[in-house]
Amino acid sequence: MGAARGATHRVHMQLVPSPAQLTGVTKRYGDVVALNGLDLTIRPGELLSLLGANGAGKTTAVRLLLGLAAPTTGTARVFGNDPRDAASRTRAGAMLQIARVPETLRVREHIHLFSSYYPDPMPIGDVIEAAGLQGLEKRKYGELSGGQQKRTLFALAICGNPDLLILDEPTTGLDVEARRALWKQIRAFIARGRSVLLTTHYLAEAEALADRVVVLNRGAAVAEGTPREIKGDAATLEDAFVEMVS
Amino acid sequence: MPRPLRIHLLEIKYEFLKALRMPQYALPTLLFPVVFYSFFGVVFGSRNGPQVAEYMLATYGTFGVIGAALFGFGVSVAVERGQGWLEAKRTTPMPISAYFMAKMAMAMTFGAIIVVLLFVTAAVGAHVQLPPAKMLSIFAIQVAGAIPFCAFGLALGFFVGPNSAAPVVNLVYLPISVLSGLWMPLRFLPESIQSLAYWLPPYHLSQLALGIVGASRGDSPALHVAALAVATILFSTVAYIGYRRDEGKMYG
Numbered sequence: 001m002g003a004a005r006g007a008t009h010r011v012h013m014q015l016v017p018s019p020a021q022l023t024g025v026t027k028r029y030g031d032v033v034a035l036n037g038l039d040l041t042i043r044p045g046e047l048l049s050l051l052g053a054n055g056a057g058k059t060t061a062v063r064l065l066l067g068l069a070a071p072t073t074g075t076a077r078v079f080g081n082d083p084r085d086a087a088s089r090t091r092a093g094a095m096l097q098i099a100r101v102p103e104t105l106r107v108r109e110h111i112h113l114f115s116s117y118y119p120d121p122m123p124i125g126d127v128i129e130a131a132g133l134q135g136l137e138k139r140k141y142g143e144l145s146g147g148q149q150k151r152t153l154f155a156l157a158i159c160g161n162p163d164l165l166i167l168d169e170p171t172t173g174l175d176v177e178a179r180r181a182l183w184k185q186i187r188a189f190i191a192r193g194r195s196v197l198l199t200t201h202y203l204a205e206a207e208a209l210a211d212r213v214v215v216l217n218r219g220a221a222v223a224e225g226t227p228r229e230i231k232g233d234a235a236t237l238e239d240a241f242v243e244m245v246s
Numbered sequence: 247m248p249r250p251l252r253i254h255l256l257e258i259k260y261e262f263l264k265a266l267r268m269p270q271y272a273l274p275t276l277l278f279p280v281v282f283y284s285f286f287g288v289v290f291g292s293r294n295g296p297q298v299a300e301y302m303l304a305t306y307g308t309f310g311v312i313g314a315a316l317f318g319f320g321v322s323v324a325v326e327r328g329q330g331w332l333e334a335k336r337t338t339p340m341p342i343s344a345y346f347m348a349k350m351a352m353a354m355t356f357g358a359i360i361v362v363l364l365f366v367t368a369a370v371g372a373h374v375q376l377p378p379a380k381m382l383s384i385f386a387i388q389v390a391g392a393i394p395f396c397a398f399g400l401a402l403g404f405f406v407g408p409n410s411a412a413p414v415v416n417l418v419y420l421p422i423s424v425l426s427g428l429w430m431p432l433r434f435l436p437e438s439i440q441s442l443a444y445w446l447p448p449y450h451l452s453q454l455a456l457g458i459v460g461a462s463r464g465d466s467p468a469l470h471v472a473a474l475a476v477a478t479i480l481f482s483t484v485a486y487i488g489y490r491r492d493e494g495k496m497y498g
Binding site: 068090104105116 | 257
């Protein structure tokens with residue numbers, strides 16, 4: 001199945017612009033080089049995992065693709081357009097690492113408000129179901145468990161019916177059960193033919209979800225391939241990863 | 247309903263819901279000026295005649311409206327920005343005007359409630375009897391007067407961190423209120439610092455309100471309006487710079 005999907009991707013590549021693309025991107029913050037000449041292309045219909053340790057530049061890459069920061073040099077494109085364009089923001093949904101979300105609004109109210117931003121949102125009932133939030137609609141955000149809060153943020157990311165989903169370390173801090181529940185929602189999203197960029201420092205997460213992995217170290221891509229290719233001869237993805245970034 | 251209008255209205259609706267569900271934040275902002283006015287305006291007023299109570303009705307109304315704008319707008323933006331919530335909204339196609347309009351509607355509504363509470367306190371506690379037309383003028387001046395201070399709060403919100411926002415606002419709010427003659431008439435302040443008031447926006451707003459009860463220092467209202475307009479432009483520009491600066495911040 002992997003090979004067949006790969007072939008379709010190549011045909012698509014020539015016809016439609018990449019859902020998300022960084023070309024020759026360097027990003028400096030003062031003296032700190034967060035990204036150093038990074039090229040990154042997400043193919044339509046795939047889940048690309050950006051794997052790296054804390055501080056490798058994952059969040060910076062995400063911020064550039066969401067138009068929250070501008071590259072120092074190089075370009076960031078979403079479906080061929082500037083990420084800051086309203087059209088790009090309509091087609092890309094995002095789940096960021098947020099310290100605090102308004103806690104007194106209910107799950108349904110949060111989704112209701114975010115849905116209103118989009119021209120063609122999913123019906124709220126479908127969003128609730130796709131994020132596994134049935135029965136929690138009337139719960140206030142502050143009353144939810146960590147996993148339920150993440151699934152609410154996931155709901156806000158998909159409620160606009162996006163073609164591209166950008167997830168920045170979506171499962172950090174979750175227990176195994178909550179992590180697997182979110183994986184299920186992500187897989188269901190991909191199954192509808194959409195594209196996903198997911199950053200993570202959990203190797204098991206990349207292995208479980210990704211069609212392709214890009215390993216990021218100190219702001220540059222040091223390896224790229226399917227999880228199996230990345231693993232190569234190493235016993236586990238973790239061994240391969242440690243070897244690459246050390 | 248056109249979609250942009252619907253977004254703005256929903257944003258306002260949920261901003262109000264948030265405030266209603268956190269009365270511990272809303273109540274101090276609403277009651278602080280009333281408590282102060284009861285203390286100074288009503289107590290002084292009963293000793294020194296209704297003019298003092300009228301005077302302080304105008305100045306404490308100004309004080310309250312400014313507080314609502316600085317805390318309801320400035321601190322709230324600083325907190326939501328610092329905690330990443332504003333950024334999450336910026337990844338959506340939400341027009342940023344919806345976010346700011348909702349906060350402004352909230353701050354102005356708070357301002358309006360404060361002014362009405364003060365009218366009631368003045369009438370009951372100090373027997374202040376103003377003709378309805380004058381009350382309406384004071385109300386309109388003060389609620390509209392929230393605008394430059396919303397801009398001020400916004401500028402602060404983009405340059406101050408989420409934890410330091412409230413202390414910084416207090417550090418600015420209380421001194422400029424005193425120096426603008428909002429707590430006690432300017433003539434009770436040392437002469438050397440009286441002239442500072444001309445440079446402070448709260449002074450100009452209070453002079454407009456005092457003009458209605460015949461207690462301003464006699465400058466033309468046009469001068470005060472112009473000063474407030476300049477302040478609005480200045481603060482909005484600073485806020486805009488801060489908003490732009492956000493592109494290119496933080497790393498990970």
